[in-house]
Amino acid sequence: MKSPVVTVCGTDAVRLSLFPPSLPPSLSFSLASLPYFFQSGSQQVEAKISQKQREYFLMEQLKYIKKELGMEKDDKEALLAKFRERIKTLQVPQLAQAAIDEELEKLESLEKNSSEFNVTRNYLEWLTWLPWGVTSEENFDLKRAKVILDEDHYGLQDIKNRILEFMAVSKLKGSTQGKILCFVGPPGVGKTSIGKSIARALGRAFHRFSVGGLYDVAEIKGHRRTYVGAMPGKIIQCLKTVQTSNPLVLIDEVDKLGRDRGDPASALLELLDPNQNESFIDHYLDVPVDVSKVLFICTANLIDTIPGPLLDRMEVIRLSGYDLPEKVAIAQQYLIPKAREEAGIPMPSIKGREEAGLEGGKEGHVETKEGEGGEEAMEKKPFSAVDIPENVRITGGAIDSLIRWYCREAGVRNLEKHIEKICRKLAHEVVQKAEGVEPKGADELGPGGGEESRQGEEDVATREDWSVTEKNLEKYVGKRVFTSDRLYEGGAPPGVVMGLSWTAMGGASLYIEVQSVRHKSSGGGTLTSTGQMGSVMEESTRIAHTFARRKLEDFQADNAFFDTHDLHMHVPEGSIPKEGPSAGVTMTTALLSLALNRSVRADVAMTGEISLTGKVLPVGGIKEKTIAARRSGVTCLIFPHGNKKDFEELPEYLKESLETLAKSDSSRNKVREAIKGKTGATRPIKHQSCWTRARDMSFFGGESDKVVSSPLAFDGKWVD
Numbered sequence: 135m136k137s138p139v140v141t142v143c144g145t146d147a148v149r150l151s152l153f154p155p156s157l158p159p160s161l162s163f164s165l166a167s168l169p170y171f172f173q174s175g176s177q178q179v180e181a182k183i184s185q186k187q188r189e190y191f192l193m194e195q196l197k198y199i200k201k202e203l204g205m206e207k208d209d210k211e212a213l214l215a216k217f218r219e220r221i222k223t224l225q226v227p228q229l230a231q232a233a234i235d236e237e238l239e240k241l242e243s244l245e246k247n248s249s250e251f252n253v254t255r256n257y258l259e260w261l262t263w264l265p266w267g268v269t270s271e272e273n274f275d276l277k278r279a280k281v282i283l284d285e286d287h288y289g290l291q292d293i294k295n296r297i298l299e300f301m302a303v304s305k306l307k308g309s310t311q312g313k314i315l316c317f318v319g320p321p322g323v324g325k326t327s328i329g330k331s332i333a334r335a336l337g338r339a340f341h342r343f344s345v346g347g348l349y350d351v352a353e354i355k356g357h358r359r360t361y362v363g364a365m366p367g368k369i370i371q372c373l374k375t376v377q378t379s380n381p382l383v384l385i386d387e388v389d390k391l392g393r394d395r396g397d398p399a400s401a402l403l404e405l406l407d408p409n410q411n412e413s414f415i416d417h418y419l420d421v422p423v424d425v426s427k428v429l430f431i432c433t434a435n436l437i438d439t440i441p442g443p444l445l446d447r448m449e450v451i452r453l454s455g456y457d458l459p460e461k462v463a464i465a466q467q468y469l470i471p472k473a474r475e476e477a478g479i480p481m482p483s484i485k486g487r488e489e490a491g492l493e494g495g496k497e498g499h500v501e502t503k504e505g506e507g508g509e510e511a512m513e514k515k516p517f518s519a520v521d522i523p524e525n526v527r528i529t530g531g532a533i534d535s536l537i538r539w540y541c542r543e544a545g546v547r548n549l550e551k552h553i554e555k556i557c558r559k560l561a562h563e564v565v566q567k568a569e570g571v572e573p574k575g576a577d578e579l580g581p582g583g584g585e586e587s588r589q590g591e592e593d594v595a596t597r598e599d600w601s602v603t604e605k606n607l608e609k610y611v612g613k614r615v616f617t618s619d620r621l622y623e624g625g626a627p628p629g630v631v632m633g634l635s636w637t638a639m640g641g642a643s644l645y646i647e648v649q650s651v652r653h654k655s656s657g658g659g660t661l662t663s664t665g666q667m668g669s670v671m672e673e674s675t676r677i678a679h680t681f682a683r684r685k686l687e688d689f690q691a692d693n694a695f696f697d698t699h700d701l702h703m704h705v706p707e708g709s710i711p712k713e714g715p716s717a718g719v720t721m722t723t724a725l726l727s728l729a730l731n732r733s734v735r736a737d738v739a740m741t742g743e744i745s746l747t748g749k750v751l752p753v754g755g756i757k758e759k760t761i762a763a764r765r766s767g768v769t770c771l772i773f774p775h776g777n778k779k780d781f782e783e784l785p786e787y788l789k790e791s792l793e794t795l796a797k798s799d800s801s802r803n804k805v806r807e808a809i810k811g812k813t814g815a816t817r818p819i820k821h822q823s824c825w826t827r828a829r830d831m832s833f834f835g836g837e838s839d840k841v842v843s844s845p846l847a848f849d850g851k852w853v854d
């Protein structure tokens with residue numbers, strides 16, 4: 135079928151050629167009115183154009199009059215004057231000044247509506263906005279800086295000391311050039327927030343940007359001006375924002391720097407290197423900019439993926455995560471006061487705290503602002519129309535429970551989120567009570583499901599005690615995420631041993647499980663491994679298998695277990711990839727435990743690489759592993775002898791309550807007794823760290839008096 139053709143002839147006639155010729159009456163009516171639509175449409179357009187012309191004409195007249203009266207300069211002139219004014223008080227270096235002069239001259243001669251005018255104008259905007267020679271006054275008062283650092287963060291002593299050293303050196307030398315610091319640690323341990331606090335302590339402006347997933351070198355060094363929409367790189371943008379040339383710049387996630395267009399790592403190196411960054415050239419600006427007064431701090435979760443040349447120039451400070459008592463202290467002294475403040479429930483006054491039976495008055499020191507007296511700040515309450523009960527609080531038991539059953543992490547970010555959630559809910563309840571919430575009657579409740587909310591409202595209406603305790607915690611944060619500290623409560627079966635691992639997320643305890651299947655026909659002796667092990671860990675399983683076979687001959691020459699059984703080794707939490715050789719000792723122990731059909735003591739965790747001949751080699755992450763073991767309630771840690779120094783260097787609070795092993799025979803005996811579970815130890819041993827020789831490490835449990843020595847050679851020799 136042919137489509138209809140409509141021909142418009144002038145404004146008053148429409149001729150139609152339609153197929154088929156018979157046209158419905160309604161359509162013919164609409165077509166007849168077309169000329170009128172066209173006519174009224176063109177009239178409207180004409181009216182709009184003349185309105186615009188009129189506006190333009192009037193604007194031009196206004197501009198001319200203003201100019202005649204000396205009230206306004208020509209746009210271009212005003213722009214040039216603005217740029218000249220901006221740099222008047224700045225100490226612009228020679229090269230930059232030459233570039234500015236040249237561009238100003240060029241701008242003067244360019245047509246205002248040309249595209250080049252805009253390019254030149256943008257360039258001048260950047261050149262004249264930079265804080266040439268402007269620096270903020272720095273604080274070199276160490277005492278004040280220490281107060282600020284302690285006020286914002288618990289612990290983190292290494293970082294705090296390093297900053298105080300930096301300040302002392304700067305004070306003596308009168309200049310602040312120095313090394314690039316890099317904080318490496320698991321997420322949520324305060325790497326970024328301590329950066330902010332350092333800036334406050336030093337009196338510097340703070341700026342943060344992340345280079346995680348950054349692939350294009352232009353993000354750091356800028357685009358060349360020939361590109362459409364060209365922009366300078368991150369550091370120039372930062373200087374424009376902070377308006378001083380000595381800010382503290384925190385570069386987050388240097389370990390996740392990508393590589394696609396160009397080499398961002400080299401660009402970053404050029405920026406950070408104190409030997410080069412006095413004349414850093416951004417592609418967009420094209421003139422040298424001195425960034426040597428900037429204090430750069432980088433953060434990373436992993437050290438291995440930081441580009442080598444960059445790492446060489448950095449001073450790495452490791453943060454290892456917190457154990458339970460530290461987390462409790464951080465929550466009480468920092469996170470709770472902060473979350474309460476944000477939820478509009480400030481910490482109670484000292485008097486109120488005493489009445490509420492709360493210990494001490496130190497808890498709320500985060501609330502104090504610089505220069506304010508702590509107690510005064512505690513007394514001060516923000517304006518609130520609602521009277522907040524003095525006994526609103528989160529008890530120690532609730533915090534402990536949060537850490538154990540809800541937030542298993544190296545840092546405290548998740549804990550912070552939970553505390554914020556509790557404070558928001560408390561605020562809701564306080565306001566509900568103040569507004570006089572009435573529990574709903576049965577007829578107002580919806581079908582099913584309403585009972586719980588009625589119960590909640592009743593609770594709020596009659597509430598006197600505003601404590602969040604271990605018992606009522608579920609109401610605020612829901613059901614426990616974790617139900618047990620360990621996979622094997624009350625002792626593991628033969629073939630299962632707890633090892634210790636270390637990842638970018640911190641330390642963790644992990645079990646090595648071995649099960650056997652009797653081989654029907656002659657042969658056997660195979661080993662299958664599962665649990666997403668990486669290639670190095672897979673190799674460890676084979677080394678452990680060979681060595682355990684060899685060692686079993688020494689223990690029980692007639693034991694043919696390994697020859698007659700197929701074995702399967704698994705590391706639970708199979709969805710998480712695992713890698714590294716540090717589980718070698720644990721694997722060997724698990725294999726021997728199964729072959730000897732003897733359980734390993736439940737309170738032991740171990741780590742160490744094992745060589746094919748049975749030498750135990752030192753491993754990394756001793757601090758993180760110790761923290762993880764304490765978190766899992768382990769009471770005896772077994773580390774390679776080569777890690778003794780690492781253990782001794784651990785902070786006192788981590789070694790606290792750890793019974794360390796001296797070399798004397800008597801103490802060896804004491805440890806052996808304690809490990810065997812006898813009561814001969816002179817004092818209770820809560821935690822124990824061992825690095826002596828295998829004959830001291832008799833940790834296979836069982837009924838028999840004949841305790842089998844550990845197959846571990848802590849001093850590099852195999853001793854049984």
Ligand SMILES: Nc1ncnc2c1ncn2[C@@H]1O[C@H](COP(=O)(O)OP(=O)(O)OP(=O)(O)O)[C@@H](O)[C@H]1O
Nearest residue numbers: 287288320321322323324325326327464468546547
């Ligand atoms: N020692 C501490 N004292 C007080 N607060 C802390 C401490 N450690 C961490 N926090 C708090 O924990 C939260 C998370 O810290 P932050 O964001 O700095 O972690 P991060 O180490 O930078 O993590 P990521 O690697 O994921 O960037 C912040 O609110 C911070 O104030």
